[in-house]
Amino acid sequence: MVGWVVLITGGLTGIGRAAAMAFAREGAIVVVTGRREDAGTELVKQLRTFGPDAEFIKADIRNEDDVRAMIDKTVARFGRLDVAVNNAGTEGTPGPVTAQTPETYAATFDTNVLGVLLCMKHELRAMQAQGFGNIVNISSTMGSRGAPNASLYVASKHAVEGLTKSGALEAAAFGVRVNAIAPGPVETAMLDRFTGSEDRKAGLLAGIPLRRAGKPEELAESILFLASDKASFITGQIVSVNGGRTAS
Template sequence: MEQVKVALITGALSGIGKTTAELFANKGYKVVISGRRQSAGEEFEAQLQKINPQVRYKNADMSNEDEIKALIDFTVAEFGSLDIAINAAGLEGIQQSITEVTQENIQSVFNTNVFGVALAMKYEIAAMLLAKRGSVVNVSSVAGHTGMPNSGIYAASKYAVEGLTQSAALEVAAHGIRVNAVAPGPVETPMLDRFVGNDSNAKNAFIQSLPAQKASTTEEIAKTILFIADGGVETMIGQIITVDSGYTA
């Protein structure tokens, strides 16, 4: 009988991370979810446990190394291993032109999007190396391979995520561990609304400019993450899988 795999999902209290957590829980994985809002996390844990009792919540700030390490330690202690890690925690920061960017905004975005992903992989992969197997999926963005006016700091952080993804993939591929990323384009989330200044007309115009004339759903991105993480394609290594309604085509 095949052993049930253990999946860790950061940034699991909203957007893509939340939908991904719901999908993995529904598929019967042992799931650890994390976020920075204790009460919301416990509420989400209780909700998911109604369909899968093997779900646990652990509060963690992905800009804090001690909390990141404690999260991975908790996962292994709770379920005995770490098979799949989804690093979905991220911030878009404040939209600013390059002549207006502030140190505070740069540090805030990079502390979660880059520092957090790098240190998450540090401890996730260390746990996976013990078992000589595992799969890591980082959540990047189309902003990780194309410029975005007034969002240069966010774009730079996602370029960094993709560089980290491919570099780590090369380091651990021979050890049975795969590292990949998904790069969503516009997704129907509050983040998209913030990107267009909560202007419904601007949002509709942007979506209509896409080749598919529709934004992705969080369910579509979650399904892509599940496939990358555990779809049986063992030679998918160091890839950035783009789901963007044709935006970058």
Template sequence: MTSDLLAGKVVLVTGASSGIGAASAKVFAREGATVVVTARREDRLAALVEELRGEGAEAAYVVGDVSAPQDAARAVDFAVGEYGRLDSAFNNAGIGGDRTPLHLMSDDVYDSIMDINVRGVFNCLRHEIAAMLQNGGGSIVNNSSVGGLVAIPTAAPYIASKHAVVGFTRAAADEYAKQGIRVNAVAPGTTRSEITTDWFGRNPGLEELANSLTPQGRTAEPEEIAAAAAWLLSDRCPFLTGVVVPVDGGFVNQ
């Protein structure tokens, strides 16, 4: 069931080849949005766009790596060139990295996490905001994590990166509020995705532990995160900016 939350809006979704990103593209399209998706895996994007178009949605894809400034710019430029404007964006692209004690963490793991999770959001924000300023405003949601609000052992670079996403969200929201651009973030708890499936597969018992620490006692489905992002991107909350919404089954509220 949909409510046309995003009817008439052109929305960009990064990291859309799987998990929360793919689920968000589907939710946004069903809420009436024209969806532009971007990620590194073209086969996944092509299949997603074909599915969305099969359901009657307007959708297109751009292959790219958001850690590369030119790729982030190209995705935004494509949306504006193809559909005339960019109304909203969900900066979802991110990676999890290794579950390793800090003193054993490698430079390569640190660099890859920071490039995607932090530089990627920075690259997207600056190009999305520039496009939205030409359009008189817009709405952006960044995907942080409960790891952007609390600490989780053996994941220090990931935790640092998601705290940085929170910082970017608050800074951009403050800087562009008077120019009609709202910037918020979602902070998912344990959510079914390629990242968590990989973590759970390499760390037996981790999912059960995470669920035991979550009041609802379960792992979220990616569509549940997408639903929160859709509301934040919509016009239903025009006075809401600079906030980080935990979508975590009550984890950080204990």
């Protein structure tokens, strides 16, 4: 991966940050995106201690002009785009279906679905012109099953898996792979917000056969594998990384 150009959306915290660090340690040029310029600038300083170069691009993935510029700036600066990790996401507003509104729907789907769609659209535009590339989307264990009080998040991650599979079928014609990982609970601020209390978090983790949450670094290793040449015959797949949560 030495010298590869890797773009990671939502790269300032959690799984995205861990993936950025992991790619940088492998010698990749890492471009991270997000909405907090101060945090992005600080992260770039750290990434440059590992990799050949790094860059922060301020972008809101819900805005197509931002996404188009994000891709164009990356290619203009580094000449190509080898890997894109579409990690930016939100847990939305937990609660029963009867409590959801057009506003809570938009707040969840604009980031988790529209954001991924726009990123894939412009990433594939660049990768098709190159004739190579690799996209890794971030789904969830809830992308293939239901969960009470999480209807919009669940629905949005089902949509991400559909986009992944459809995009893979289209992109295969020009030599680009598209996959997703589906994490179970991971030790991130999102998990803490989603569970809301230590008791609820403990209850959720009790249902994990390995009896713990995943670490962002463990998810990063799965992303690296799917992006690597070791996974060169894998496309259109959703890879579960969840401590056995979906084994039964």
